[in-house]
Amino acid sequence: MKKLSDLEKLKKLLDNFYKVDMKDYESVEHRIKFFTYRKHEVIRRRGREENEVCFIMDGLAGITLNGRLRRVYPPQYFAMDLASFEKKMDSNHEVVALQPCKVACCSRENLEMILPRFDDFKILYDRVVGHTESWEEFWTEIDGLPYKLAWPMVRGKLEGEVGNLTQKQLAQLLDISVRTMARIMTESEERTPARSAIVFYKGFPLRNHREREFIKGSLDAWRTYFFVPLSTATAKTLGEMEMEFLVGRLYPLGNEDLVAWAGRVISLLTAIDVFMYQIPERERSKYWKDIKIWLDPGLQTQKQGDVPIRGQAYVTAIKDLYDEISMDAAGAKLLSVLIGAYVAGRDWQFIHYPIATESELRKYERQRQRFSEGKLCMQLLKIVYHGLWQELKAYAGFLETYMEMGSRLVLLSNEILAVDTVIFGDLPHNLVYLKSRVEGKDSEMVVTELVSGYMQEKERMYAHREQFLSGKEIPIEGELLEFIALVEGQVAAWETWYRTILMNIRKTN
Known part of the structure; x- marks a missing residue:
C-alpha cells in the first residue's frame, strides 16, 4: 500500500472541512512547511508576533500563559494565538507540544499569496478558522466557571485526549490546585451521568456567527x-x-x-x-x-x-x-x-x-x-x-x-x-x-x-x-x-x- 506523503495526509484531513483538488495542493506545496515536534518542545515562543498558521495534523499542542496551560489543541485545529495573527501584535502566549506533534505551517506572506488566487482555499481557510474560533470560545466560556461545572465539560470536550494530559496540566486548565484535581479525578464516576460525559456530535462542525x-x-x-x-x-x-x-x-x-x-x-x-x-x-x-x-x-x-x-x-x-x-x-x-x-x-x-x-x-x-x-x-x-x-x-x-x-x-x-x-x-x-x-x-x-x-x-x-x-x-x-x-x-x-x-x-x- 502506498505511503501517503505529508501533503496527501494534509489534504485528507482538510477534506473534512472543504474539498480542494490535489493539483491545487501541489501547486502551493512549496509554500507549506511540515514540522515534527517532540513532547514539551516549544512551537512558538512568547513575546513574538504570530506570523504563520499552524495546523495540527497529529498529536496534541497547547497554549500557555506565564507557564500555565490555558488551551489544548488536538488534530484538525490551528494551534496559535489567533488574535496576535490577526492584529499583527506580539503574543504573551507560548505554543508548546504536549505530545509528539506533526504540524503543517503556512506563513502570513505565503497565505496572502494563496488565498486571493484560489477561491477554494479561501473557503477552506475560513472554515478552519471558524472551527478553531468555536474551540477557543469553549475555553473562554469555561473560564471562571466553578471547577465542578467546568470539569465534566472539559472531559467531554477532550474525550480520549484527557489521558494524554497530566493532573498538573488539567489543574492548570481548570485553574485549581493539583491536589483538588487529584481528588475530583478519583471521585466516583457514578456522580456524573454517562449521558453527560458522552459528546454525541463529534465529527460535525460547530461554528458561531461573527455578529x-x-x-x-x-x-x-x-x-x-x-x-x-x-x-x-x-x-x-x-x-x-x-x-x-x-x-x-x-x-x-x-x-x-x-x-x-x-x-x-x-x-x-x-x-x-x-x-x-x-x-x-x-x-x-x-x-x-x-x-x-x-x-x-x-x-x-x-x-x-x-x-x-x-x-x-x-x-x-x-x-x-x-x-x-x-x-x-x-x-x-x-x-x-x-x-x-x-x-x-x-x-x-x-x-x-x-x-x-x-x-x-x-x-x-x-x-x-x-x-x-x-x-x-x-x-x-x-x-x-x-x-x-x-x-x-x-x-x-x-x-x-x-x-x-x-x-x-x-x-x-x-x-x-x-x-x-x-x-x-x-x-x-x-x-x-x-x-x-x-x-x-x-x-x-x-x-x-x-x-x-x-x-x-x-x-x-x-x-x-x-x-x-x-x-x-x-x-x-x-x-x-x-x-x-x-x-x-x-x-x-x-x-x-x-x-x-x-x-x-x-x-x-
Whole structure:
C-alpha cells in the first residue's frame, strides 16, 4: 500500500472541512512547511508576533500563559494565538507540544499569496478558522466557571485526549490546585451521568456567527418588548437560557438580520413552552386553547379589537415575524406550516394527559417526530439561506432527507440531556421519564437505548451523505457541502447549548 506523503495526509484531513483538488495542493506545496515536534518542545515562543498558521495534523499542542496551560489543541485545529495573527501584535502566549506533534505551517506572506488566487482555499481557510474560533470560545466560556461545572465539560470536550494530559496540566486548565484535581479525578464516576460525559456530535462542525453581539441585542429587545408584559417569570427564564448562544451556532453564516429574525421565531415558541410549563398540569389545556388561537397566522388580518388584550401580544408578535423580512410566497407558506405544526405538536404535551399505555406512548413519539424544535430550526435554514437553497433545488430531495435525519439526532440528544436541566428536567412528557414509567424500565436503561439509537441514526446519516456524494459530478459541490455543513452544525449547536447553558442554570426561588 502506498505511503501517503505529508501533503496527501494534509489534504485528507482538510477534506473534512472543504474539498480542494490535489493539483491545487501541489501547486502551493512549496509554500507549506511540515514540522515534527517532540513532547514539551516549544512551537512558538512568547513575546513574538504570530506570523504563520499552524495546523495540527497529529498529536496534541497547547497554549500557555506565564507557564500555565490555558488551551489544548488536538488534530484538525490551528494551534496559535489567533488574535496576535490577526492584529499583527506580539503574543504573551507560548505554543508548546504536549505530545509528539506533526504540524503543517503556512506563513502570513505565503497565505496572502494563496488565498486571493484560489477561491477554494479561501473557503477552506475560513472554515478552519471558524472551527478553531468555536474551540477557543469553549475555553473562554469555561473560564471562571466553578471547577465542578467546568470539569465534566472539559472531559467531554477532550474525550480520549484527557489521558494524554497530566493532573498538573488539567489543574492548570481548570485553574485549581493539583491536589483538588487529584481528588475530583478519583471521585466516583457514578456522580456524573454517562449521558453527560458522552459528546454525541463529534465529527460535525460547530461554528458561531461573527455578529453575535448584534444577535444578542436583537433577541434581548424582542424578549423585553413581548415577553415581560406577558410573564416576567418567562422573560427571566428566557434570559437565563441565552438564546443568542444557540441561534448564533444554528445559523453561523450570512445576513445577521435574517439570523436574528430566525432567533425571534425560535424565542417566541420557546417562550410559550416555558410559560406553559409553569402552569399546573391540570390547568394547561385551558390556557393552551386560547394561545393556539392567537398563534394562528390568519389572525394578522383581524382588527386588534377582536382579540383580548392579553392575546394581542401574541398576535402582534406573529404579525411582526411576517412583516420584518420580505419573504416570497413559498417562505410565508413555510412559516405558516411550521407554526401550524408547532401548535399540532404541542397539543399532545398540553392536552393529551396522562400517557399511560405503550400505545399512547408510541403515538406521542410519532407526534414528536412530526414536529420538534430541531425540525423547526432545520426548516428555517431554507429562509435564512434562501438564495443558497434556491441554488440547490436540484438536490432538494437529498437535503430534505438529510435535514430529517439531523432533526432526529437533535430530538434524541435533547431528550437525553433534558433530564439534567432545571428548566426541562422534571417535565412529565420527557421521553426518559415517560418510557421509564410506561415501559417499567430503569431510567439509565432508557438513556442507554436512546444513546444507541442516536449513534445508529448518526451512522445512517453519514452513509446517506457518502452514498449521495460518491461518484457524482456536482457542478455546485461547494454550495452543496456548505449546506450539508449547516445541517450538521445544527446538531452540534443544540447539544453544545444544552451542555454549556441549560445544564448549568441553577434553580432559584
